[in-house]
Amino acid sequence: MTDVPVAVRRPQRADARRNFDALLAAARDAFAENGTDASLEDIARRAGVGIGTLYRNFPTRQDLFEAVYVEEIDQLRQVAEKVAALPPWQALSAWMEQFVRYAVTKRAVIEALNRESEMFRSCRATMYAAGEPLFTRAQEAGEVRPDASFDDVLRMISGLTGGAFVDDAQRDRVFGFALSGIRT
Amino acid sequence: MTDVPVAVRRPQRADARRNFDALLAAARDAFAENGTDASLEDIARRAGVGIGTLYRNFPTRQDLFEAVYVEEIDQLRQVAEKVAALPPWQALSAWMEQFVRYAVTKRAVIEALNRESEMFRSCRATMYAAGEPLFTRAQEAGEVRPDASFDDVLRMISGLTGGAFVDDAQRDRVFGFALSGIRT
DNA sequence: AGATTAGCGGAGGCAGGCCTCCGGTTAGCA
DNA sequence: TGCTAACCGGAGGCCTGCCTCCGCTAATCT
Numbered sequence: 084m085t086d087v088p089v090a091v092r093r094p095q096r097a098d099a100r101r102n103f104d105a106l107l108a109a110a111r112d113a114f115a116e117n118g119t120d121a122s123l124e125d126i127a128r129r130a131g132v133g134i135g136t137l138y139r140n141f142p143t144r145q146d147l148f149e150a151v152y153v154e155e156i157d158q159l160r161q162v163a164e165k166v167a168a169l170p171p172w173q174a175l176s177a178w179m180e181q182f183v184r185y186a187v188t189k190r191a192v193i194e195a196l197n198r199e200s201e202m203f204r205s206c207r208a209t210m211y212a213a214g215e216p217l218f219t220r221a222q223e224a225g226e227v228r229p230d231a232s233f234d235d236v237l238r239m240i241s242g243l244t245g246g247a248f249v250d251d252a253q254r255d256r257v258f259g260f261a262l263s264g265i266r267t
Numbered sequence: 268m269t270d271v272p273v274a275v276r277r278p279q280r281a282d283a284r285r286n287f288d289a290l291l292a293a294a295r296d297a298f299a300e301n302g303t304d305a306s307l308e309d310i311a312r313r314a315g316v317g318i319g320t321l322y323r324n325f326p327t328r329q330d331l332f333e334a335v336y337v338e339e340i341d342q343l344r345q346v347a348e349k350v351a352a353l354p355p356w357q358a359l360s361a362w363m364e365q366f367v368r369y370a371v372t373k374r375a376v377i378e379a380l381n382r383e384s385e386m387f388r389s390c391r392a393t394m395y396a397a398g399e400p401l402f403t404r405a406q407e408a409g410e411v412r413p414d415a416s417f418d419d420v421l422r423m424i425s426g427l428t429g430g431a432f433v434d435d436a437q438r439d440r441v442f443g444f445a446l447s448g449i450r451t
Numbered sequence: 452a453g454a455t456t457a458g459c460g461g462a463g464g465c466a467g468g469c470c471t472c473c474g475g476t477t478a479g480c481a
Numbered sequence: 482t483g484c485t486a487a488c489c490g491g492a493g494g495c496c497t498g499c500c501t502c503c504g505c506t507a508a509t510c511t
Contacts, residue, residue, distance in 0.1 A: 242430020264448025
């Protein structure tokens, strides 16, 4: 998290730093709304900054994406730690709940499950490292059906996340159904 | 199915008819691959036809979409009839299975759940008319949890369909988990 | 305050998508 | 076989997005 493959350092000068942060915030919003394909020109516009400035700070779309998400993905790890003391199923389900809430607003995370690239691989690795132990523990405790894998669950959740629901209540309900389907 | 709101008649002349059919086939493929947003220019290219010809036969994207899907959606109704004699849960689950198989190759159908327009509304109506009775019957027979609605199920399935899976086996497995989650 | 140089931002070239228009072609009929 | 209306298809205008380049601006240092 502190050290990422392609280093994009925070600029030194005051104006530059301002723009850098504005871009990051704008990108976060844009990615949440439109996924990985959000228009870079639109992001620059939202940030109130020229397109040139965007490209100087983040030479590739990857770089921008990375700057936005690497940190956020780390939250999943933190939640996993917080939750470790709970009983097996409760721990897993709390973590998954967080994952859902997280994925709903960050559509791009879902795409990370599939796309190929250095950084997506690393995001994926972080997710697995965070959640898989919880899953295994719940499974070994006999709380989760033995024919399900952690990957199954992650993809189930991320698929569901991509769907559109009438309202939050429906979404929660449907997630509840689906998750109850992986219990023994 | 024989009569749709905006009539797009099959052309009379031999060459025109050939092109019409080629366009339809190309559109089917393109929509399956890229969803509703498939490039019309690409569809014309696939059909080996000029873009002008596409627009002459299908003045709007809607028209083309309609020509491709209205008929296919009707299959869901047919399956519902075939399956009506089975016991409640089996009937529902057979129909849903068909819906899944169907939706996987026709991504656009999923979008129909959300988009607003005359024709999407009509597609949706057809889907509901086909599947909802089966659902209600299964629910009244106590096979389906009473707090689930047909809409929940449809959206659950269509959400999952949008997700990417490693292989068909995983997809089937995950669908199985999710569907077992709506049983009592 | 003045010099230095990091940083700004938009013009502009390129690509691809949408849709219209119209000169050229040809199927079908007599 | 010859005529003619129906049909073809792509050029071209418009838009939006990607990315590069470079003349100008102003933050920082002395």
